[in-house]
Amino acid sequence: MKAVITVIGHDTVGILHKVSGICAECNANVTEVTQSVLQDLFAMFMLVDIRNLNCDFSELSAKLSALGKELDLSIHAMHEDIFNSMHRI
Amino acid sequence: MLNTSDILETIRMIQDECLDIRTITMGISLLDCCGEDMNRVCEKVYDKITTRAEKLVAVGEQIETEYGIPIINKRISITPAAMLCAAAKGGDPVLLARTLQRAAETTGVNFIGGFSALVHKGFSAGDEALIRAIPQALSETTNLCASVNVGSTKAGINMDAVKLMGDVILEAAELSREQNFMGPAKLVVLCNAPEDNPFMAGAFHGVGEPDCEIHVGVSGPGVVRSAIEKYPDATMDKLADIIKRTAFKITRMGQLVGTRASAMLGVPFGIVDLSLAPTPAVGDSVAHILEGMGLSVCGMHGTTAALAMLNDAVKKGGVMASSSVGGLSGAFIPVSEDAGMIDAAVSGVLTLEKLEAMTAVCSVGLDMIVIPGDTPSSTISAIIADEAAIGMVNNKTTAVRVIPAIGKKEGDMLDFGGLFGSGPVMPIRRESAEKLIARGGRIPAPMHSVKN
Numbered sequence: 001m002k003a004v005i006t007v008i009g010h011d012t013v014g015i016l017h018k019v020s021g022i023c024a025e026c027n028a029n030v031t032e033v034t035q036s037v038l039q040d041l042f043a044m045f046m047l048v049d050i051r052n053l054n055c056d057f058s059e060l061s062a063k064l065s066a067l068g069k070e071l072d073l074s075i076h077a078m079h080e081d082i083f084n085s086m087h088r089i
Numbered sequence: 090m091l092n093t094s095d096i097l098e099t100i101r102m103i104q105d106e107c108l109d110i111r112t113i114t115m116g117i118s119l120l121d122c123c124g125e126d127m128n129r130v131c132e133k134v135y136d137k138i139t140t141r142a143e144k145l146v147a148v149g150e151q152i153e154t155e156y157g158i159p160i161i162n163k164r165i166s167i168t169p170a171a172m173l174c175a176a177a178k179g180g181d182p183v184l185l186a187r188t189l190q191r192a193a194e195t196t197g198v199n200f201i202g203g204f205s206a207l208v209h210k211g212f213s214a215g216d217e218a219l220i221r222a223i224p225q226a227l228s229e230t231t232n233l234c235a236s237v238n239v240g241s242t243k244a245g246i247n248m249d250a251v252k253l254m255g256d257v258i259l260e261a262a263e264l265s266r267e268q269n270f271m272g273p274a275k276l277v278v279l280c281n282a283p284e285d286n287p288f289m290a291g292a293f294h295g296v297g298e299p300d301c302e303i304h305v306g307v308s309g310p311g312v313v314r315s316a317i318e319k320y321p322d323a324t325m326d327k328l329a330d331i332i333k334r335t336a337f338k339i340t341r342m343g344q345l346v347g348t349r350a351s352a353m354l355g356v357p358f359g360i361v362d363l364s365l366a367p368t369p370a371v372g373d374s375v376a377h378i379l380e381g382m383g384l385s386v387c388g389m390h391g392t393t394a395a396l397a398m399l400n401d402a403v404k405k406g407g408v409m410a411s412s413s414v415g416g417l418s419g420a421f422i423p424v425s426e427d428a429g430m431i432d433a434a435v436s437g438v439l440t441l442e443k444l445e446a447m448t449a450v451c452s453v454g455l456d457m458i459v460i461p462g463d464t465p466s467s468t469i470s471a472i473i474a475d476e477a478a479i480g481m482v483n484n485k486t487t488a489v490r491v492i493p494a495i496g497k498k499e500g501d502m503l504d505f506g507g508l509f510g511s512g513p514v515m516p517i518r519r520e521s522a523e524k525l526i527a528r529g530g531r532i533p534a535p536m537h538s539v540k541n
Contacts, residue, residue: 082099
């Protein structure tokens with residue numbers, strides 16, 4: 001069971017560190033990361049394994065949203081099924 | 090790894106284009122709650138609904154967080170309440186309405202639908218008592234919806250019921266005057282009503298359905314609008330293809346949410362209703378899709394053709410995306426709930442006659458239309474008869490949800506608030522249809538109903 005974390009916004013120091021920090025706190029294993037910085041715009045997609053979370057998925061999601069607010073970034077954590085069902089037949 | 094542009098597309102649809110799951114609706118059969126004593130029936134109804142739907146809202150909220158997709162409403166549809174009134178002879182249907190309101194409050198759902206009667210061929214025991222109790226029931230409750238099916242392609246149109254509904258709608262308006270005429274806004278008169286519809290106000294749980302099941306209603310006019318905007322010069326067939334692709338994606342999401350909810354609640358999955366259901370929010374309008382196709386204002390010549398293509402493309406795209414498509418499925422054209430329709434009606438381009446023509450090709454009918462408060466009941470009945478005739482002859486669902494705004498005249502605005510929106514009082518024909526409506530009886534089923 002995996003979730004997709006997306007982070008979009010202005011590039012600042014330590015975004016990857018802070019996001020992966022929250023994943024570690026919740027025991028979500030990061031399996032893939034792609035990241036790009038176009039001019040000032042930072043975009044990162046993370047695939048994390050959420051089978052062994054030590055908290056509810058809603059808690060992980062809430063922590064990431066709070067970080068997004070703090071850093072003025074748009075951060076979403078969504079179950080990978082929604083992307084698979086929408087874009088793959 | 091997933092394609093990043095696919096991920097961004099999904100997020101954009103949800104964040105910027107108002108894509109949402111409009112409703113998860115649990116259909117519950119109340120046939121096993123029948124009995125002769127209405128008080129005992131009410132107890133059984135309350136127990137069954139609150140037990141079956143105990144976790145409905147919590148599960149809905151959990152899915153919302155998991156998938157990051159808003160689920161706007163959690164609802165319940167029940168066996169048409171007239172059937173419970175049939176057994177409990179002489180019992181007051183309003184008692185049942187109060188019980189349903191209490192059950193809605195306990196479970197935390199937004200609406201319970203099914204304070205309904207199916208009288209397309211005639212009234213049976215309980216039907217007339219329930220219909221006459223609708224105005225009182227709706228004025229005493231906030232989360233209850235009522236519907237009456239007055240016609241079908243197989244049975245014809247029950248003109249006695251059509252006549253009665255004109256009076257019932259006026260009385261519902263009168264009794265809910267203090268509540269901004271919310272009574273008639275929660276009451277719909279249908280022809281060919283589907284038995285698995287998750288959308289209000291016409292939702293009820295048909296007798297052919299299982300004991301309990303989960304339906305999902307998806308929405309997304311904003312997504313379709315933004316998809317077609319990218320192709321300003323595409324031909325209509327190309328446009329239809331783009332709409333099909335978009336409807337497919339939206340419906341897949343509905344299917345995912347429905348199967349997940351059904352597994353979590355331990356009840357069978359019913360259908361996905363892939364309807365373009367607008368809201369008054371900016372960017373969530375069906376009228377704006379039609380205008381995006383090239384109409385300067387929704388309601389002008391060409392609107393019916395554009396809507397016919399949209400409605401058909403939505404169905405075609407959705408059918409492959411779901412194991413079971415049902416309900417109303419297509420494009421809704423409510424006036425007060427759609428920002429573009431409101432503007433078009435205020436400008437005078439969108440008229441009741443044009444809306445009637447549009448209902449021949451959209452998925453439902455005349456919806457959320459505010460009419461002058463001094464409209465005679467026979468004229469309301471005549472509007473219902475016209476709509477039912479379109480539905481009966483064209484083998485489709487049609488409906489009428491009009492709100493007589495007592496004390497208001499043409500051009501005044503009526504504001505319901507929330508998803509119900511606001512609308513101008515629209516002009517109606519002032520000539521009389523009283524003699525036609527007074528005839529009563531039944532319009533026989535059309536020739537093509539004899540298919541066997």
